Amino acid sequence: MTHLPAMHRLYVTSTAPNPRRVLAFLAEKGVEVELVELDMGRREHYDPEYVARAGAPVIPALELENGEFLTESVAICRYVEALHPEPNLMGRDGLEAARIEMWQRRVEFGLLLPVGFVFRHSHPSMAGFENQVPEWAEANRPRVLAGLEMLDRRLSSAPFVAGERFTIADITAWLAIDFMRVTRIAPPEELEALRRWHARLADRPGFQRPARPARKQTAG
Amino acid sequence: MTHLPAMHRLYVTSTAPNPRRVLAFLAEKGVEVELVELDMGRREHYDPEYVARAGAPVIPALELENGEFLTESVAICRYVEALHPEPNLMGRDGLEAARIEMWQRRVEFGLLLPVGFVFRHSHPSMAGFENQVPEWAEANRPRVLAGLEMLDRRLSSAPFVAGERFTIADITAWLAIDFMRVTRIAPPEELEALRRWHARLADRPGFQRPARPARKQTAG
Numbered sequence: 001m002t003h004l005p006a007m008h009r010l011y012v013t014s015t016a017p018n019p020r021r022v023l024a025f026l027a028e029k030g031v032e033v034e035l036v037e038l039d040m041g042r043r044e045h046y047d048p049e050y051v052a053r054a055g056a057p058v059i060p061a062l063e064l065e066n067g068e069f070l071t072e073s074v075a076i077c078r079y080v081e082a083l084h085p086e087p088n089l090m091g092r093d094g095l096e097a098a099r100i101e102m103w104q105r106r107v108e109f110g111l112l113l114p115v116g117f118v119f120r121h122s123h124p125s126m127a128g129f130e131n132q133v134p135e136w137a138e139a140n141r142p143r144v145l146a147g148l149e150m151l152d153r154r155l156s157s158a159p160f161v162a163g164e165r166f167t168i169a170d171i172t173a174w175l176a177i178d179f180m181r182v183t184r185i186a187p188p189e190e191l192e193a194l195r196r197w198h199a200r201l202a203d204r205p206g207f208q209r210p211a212r213p214a215r216k217q218t219a220g
Numbered sequence: 221m222t223h224l225p226a227m228h229r230l231y232v233t234s235t236a237p238n239p240r241r242v243l244a245f246l247a248e249k250g251v252e253v254e255l256v257e258l259d260m261g262r263r264e265h266y267d268p269e270y271v272a273r274a275g276a277p278v279i280p281a282l283e284l285e286n287g288e289f290l291t292e293s294v295a296i297c298r299y300v301e302a303l304h305p306e307p308n309l310m311g312r313d314g315l316e317a318a319r320i321e322m323w324q325r326r327v328e329f330g331l332l333l334p335v336g337f338v339f340r341h342s343h344p345s346m347a348g349f350e351n352q353v354p355e356w357a358e359a360n361r362p363r364v365l366a367g368l369e370m371l372d373r374r375l376s377s378a379p380f381v382a383g384e385r386f387t388i389a390d391i392t393a394w395l396a397i398d399f400m401r402v403t404r405i406a407p408p409e410e411l412e413a414l415r416r417w418h419a420r421l422a423d424r425p426g427f428q429r430p431a432r433p434a435r436k437q438t439a440g
Contacts, residue, residue: 004314056326056370075321082314094224094302095284101295106276136356150276 004083005064007033010076011050012060013040017112017179018073019060024171024206025077029084041125074104077168089168103154103162103169111147112176114140118183144185147176152191160197166204174198174207224303225284227253230296231270232280233260237332237399238293239280244391244426245297249304261345294324297388309388323374323382323389331367332396334360338403364405367396372411380417386424394418394427 010026010033012019026033038044038059046057054061054069062070062079070076081090091097120130122137151173154161161169177187177198187194201207230246230253232239246253258264258279266277274281274289282290282299290296301310311317340350342357371393374381381389397407397418407414421427 070318070322072322072325075318075325078321079314079318082317094299097302098290098295098299101298102290102292105292105295131359133353133355133359135353136359139351139353139356 004079005066005068007062007080007083008065009034009036009063010060011036011038011045011054011063013038013045016040016059017116017175020175020178021073021168021171022060022062022076022080024175024204025080025089025168027206028087028089028166028171028204029080030205031080031084074168087166089166089171091167100162100167100169103167104172106150107147107161107169107173107176110150111144112172112179114143114147115176115179115183115185118144118185119179123182141183141185144180144183145188148187148191148194152194155193155197166201170201171206174201178207178209224299225286225288227282227300227303228285229254229256229283230280231256231258231265231274231283233258233265236260236279237336237395240395240398241293241388241391242280242282242296242300244395244424245300245309245388247426248307248309248386248391248424249300250425251300251304294388307386309386309391311387320382320387320389323387324392326370327367327381327389327393327396330370331364332392332399334363334367335396335399335403335405338364338405339399343402361403361405364400364403365408368407368411368414371417372414375413375417386421390417390421391426394421398427398429 010022012023012035014020014023014035014037038050040059044050045054045059050061051057053063054071056071058071060071060073060076062076064070070079078090081088089100091100117140118137120126120137121132121140122134126132151161158164160166161173180186187198189195230242232243232255234240234243234255234257258270260279264270265274265279270281271277273283274291276291278291280291280293280296282296284290290299298310301308309320311320337360338357340346340357341352341360342354346352371381378384380386381393400406407418409415
């Protein structure tokens with residue numbers, strides 16, 4: 001096997017869903033890495049030096065020991081899985097990997113994206129970041145509920161989102177639901193399978209809500 | 221290695237971008253599979269029997285010989301890659317797989333999704349399928365151009381979207397640009413690196429525009 005460069009540093013905003021997806025993935029693996037906290041509210045991810053290195057004004061970004069940067073949370077997770085295969089979170093063979101990716105994408109497009117659109121297009125704190133389209137926020141509220149109902153139907157017949165065991169699809173679903181707080185939408189009480197799954201996973205190491213960092217670290 | 225079930229049938233609408241992504245992927249592999257053409261315009265993917273089998277009213281769907289269905293075009297491609305590893309389109313080791321997934325997602329969220337939003341929220345043919353938000357279509361037009369500019373910058377320094385060789389990221393980028401026809405946005409002439417890449421790839425087997433099927437096959 002080719003030598004894979006080790007992780008050097010992970011750039012995060014530890015309260016935002018996509019960085020939290022990678023942090024939860026690392027926590028499930030029991031792997032630690034040096035974190036650099038960037039303040040998205042202060043646009044620190046638009047710093048020209050950061051953009052030049054990361055390739056785009058996005059967080060999270062994983063800096064490797066060879067100086068290369070990886071962005072896109074699911075791509076970063078795939079690299080972490082290659083470095084630290086156990087516990088497996090993205091599939092042990094081609095069929096399981098495809099099944100997990102299928103559920104991961106259903107949750108991403110059916111729940112995480114609509115939650116993000118409601119937030120970005122209706123929350124006052126996003127007015128300076130987004131050319132807000134309030135009608136688009138409203139159009140996505142029923143989609144958030146439809147995404148939750150899809151999950152509830154799935155969890156009525158399987159213990160975890162992608163099937164018999166905990167995977168990255170559970171991480172994405174959990175963080176999407178957690179992120180719903182900013183949209184003031186709560187999962188309806190009658191989605192019992194969803195509620196049971198949520199209660200069962202609450203103690204997992206990756207799902208503890210991060211404290212706001214007491215002191216800011218800066219890049220470089 | 222676990223035995224992976226063979227492909228049985230692929231359900232497609234061969235003019236739509238996500239089915240075309242899988243069809244192009246198969247064409248690059250030189251692999252054929254029985255196709256079942258569904259007419260999205262006639263909502264054939266909402267047929268209750270199809271939804272029960274595929275798990276969702278979506279196209280494409282890959283039926284395996286064990287009766288299992290896989291949906292989500294990228295998940296289906298990952299399964300095809302497991303069955304037919306060469307030519308490799310999704311990465312030979314963990315680092316390359318992560319790099320390709322990073323670019324695939326940048327193109328998906330930065331170009332394919334905005335193109336889709338412009339189409340779905342402004343095209344008269346979509347009025348019956350979508351609660352159209354015209355303001356959202358307009359908000360996405362500049363994003364389509366930003367996505368093309370991102371690709372042009374990338375292709376100024378690399379021969380293919382994910383780097384040195386042709387991958388699924390090129391397939392997604394190509395089909396997103398092809399899909400732009402329905403939005404009446406054309407790539408600006410001055411994006412020369414993008415234009416050269418596009419011209420260089422035009423003869424590839426997966427990128428020939430499908431004929432509308434002469435006679436409809438039906439599922440089952």
